[in-house]
Amino acid sequence: VLLVYLSGGLVLFGGCSVIMDIFKMIYYVGRIHCESPVKIVFPAVQALFVITYVLWVHAKDCVQIQQIITRCGLMLTLSTNLVVWMMAVTEESLHQTSIALTISVVFLSGRSGASECECSHNMCDVFEKVYYYLYPFNIEYSLFASAMAYVMWKNVGRQMDDHHSHNLRFSLWDVLIGPIAGLIILVAGLATFVMYEVDVAKEEPKKKEEALIMHYIMNIVAILLMSITTLIGCIIFRMDKRDQVSGKNPTRSLDVGLLVGSSLGQFLICYFTIVAVLASGVQGHINGLNLANSILTVIQLCLQNTFLIKGLHREPFKETETATVFANVMAVRERDPERRSSSIVPAHTLPIPLTLLQGRLNWKRRILKEICAFLLLCNVILWIMPAFGARPQFDNTVGSNIYEFQTWAAVVNIGMPFGIFYRMHSVASLFEVCFTS
Known part of the structure; x- marks a missing residue:
């Protein structure tokens, strides 16, 4: 269930992260005359990283060879996602607390609207508000991706044991x-x-x-x-x-x-x-x-x-449990004279619902x-x-x-x-x- 949850979370939050990166690129295109081009390049690279990572995870590549290289790659991916998470948390914190700080070109300013730089199109304010609302999804995606990378790292070279699987049923x-x-x-x-x-x-x-x-x-x-x-x-x-x-x-x-x-x-x-x-x-x-x-x-x-x-x-x-059904010895002897000499009758087992046995x-x-x-x-x-x-x-x-x-x-x-x-x-x-x- 956890893997299904992580996979679903990667798709949902990854999609929202890509949309956020697109809005950020459009926003900074309108401010290219007074902002660093790195602020346009970084969301594009991050969107490409998100798309590639989601596709790679859902390829379900079960690696049993080159385990050392695979583990190194997964650790690099995990570390990258943690760095992206810290950057997203810092940006969101600056926005929520409204602290004016001078930060590196990788980060956005929490109060960029207060600067003298004017946007070349009228939709800048809309895009800025939208991608700030998408920040929680980007933060969650980075944590989901890190957790999935850790699970994959632990499962490299691991042989699954099938006898522990359960056929579970859920009804609303x-x-x-x-x-x-x-x-x-x-x-x-x-x-x-x-x-x-x-x-x-x-x-x-x-x-x-x-x-x-x-x-x-x-x-x-x-x-x-x-x-x-x-x-x-x-x-x-x-x-x-x-x-x-x-x-x-x-x-x-x-x-x-x-x-x-x-x-x-x-x-x-x-x-x-x-x-x-x-x-x-x-x-x-x-x-x-x-x-x-x-x-x-x-x-x-x-x-x-x-x-x-x-x-x-x-x-x-468990859905069912084995129950023992005993035969009537005297009735069997009367119907089958050949079995009269035997006092032991084999028992039969039938699967019956657990609710009948353990109400x-x-x-x-x-x-x-x-x-x-x-x-x-x-x-x-x-x-x-x-x-x-x-x-x-x-x-x-x-x-x-x-x-x-x-x-x-x-x-x-x-x-x-x-x-x-x-x-x-x-x-x-x-x-x-x-x-x-």
Whole structure:
């Protein structure tokens, strides 16, 4: 499931990255008279790299020869994607924080519109706004590509073991309450996100305060419900008697490593936020909600990581199980006199549904699927809001007042991309746990 998720993510985010590069080229063509030509060449080269990489990954080239050269090439590809990711994060950070810096020709200026350079066509502002909205997809693509390169590097020369494969079935009719509750949170989150962006853009203190309160309340409700459902899921896994997955699996190890590693970014922001709010004396409703939101986020991350790690290391439920059917010995003797001397009759085995044998597991499987569906949709909205511009860390000045703006901006800009990736990666892990439940 992880490989399908990575492949699908590469296609989706890679396509958006190519579109972003095209818009950047068009934008800088209109400013070629006052900008370096490198700013046109770089998006073109990056778009070519994205297209080539996606085609290469989907060629499904299983390399068993020249393993050293292959591993070196994959490590070079992985390193390149990490460099591209750092560049994209830096650009996005400069844009979000509106810091005017002089940077290398590879990067864009976060406030390029404020310069005296005028565009030769009227669509420059439109293209600039569009490709900035596509930056989250470019950032996610670089992380997806790095993860896929790592999986391919680990699988070079690896012989697959076929006897561990499972024929899994997933039906949308298995869940109902979880998707409905998740959709309610998703729609409510989208509505509050739009209102938050509109009110913050007005730059009115009262509107800004109301927007922050609304945003914090929405996040607290979602995270509190997620924490409760995740705790229930952990209890069910505690009662579950399924075997643990045995054997080394680079994909699963990467899955768990990405979950734990990317969650550290959100932990970082929450830790500094808690310290800043406590240092300021927790004055006002906004700071109180900010503190509650940060503490609940830490709890939810711990519970969700535990739930996902337990779920990813469990063997899938089997569709059928062998049952023993015994024959009536006396009836057989009466019908067949030749067998009267024998008191032992061979038993026959028939595959019968697991639900007939182990009905007590039905409610566990149903609840696990409902929990996974609910958490999946909640993680989607928690990805959408920060990925598309929600920055309450900057709109609420408590962090910048305690740490000073430059330090606080560095903390947020380092932790936020990892937090965004964590929510996206959690969606794939939750789908896999739901799929195997």
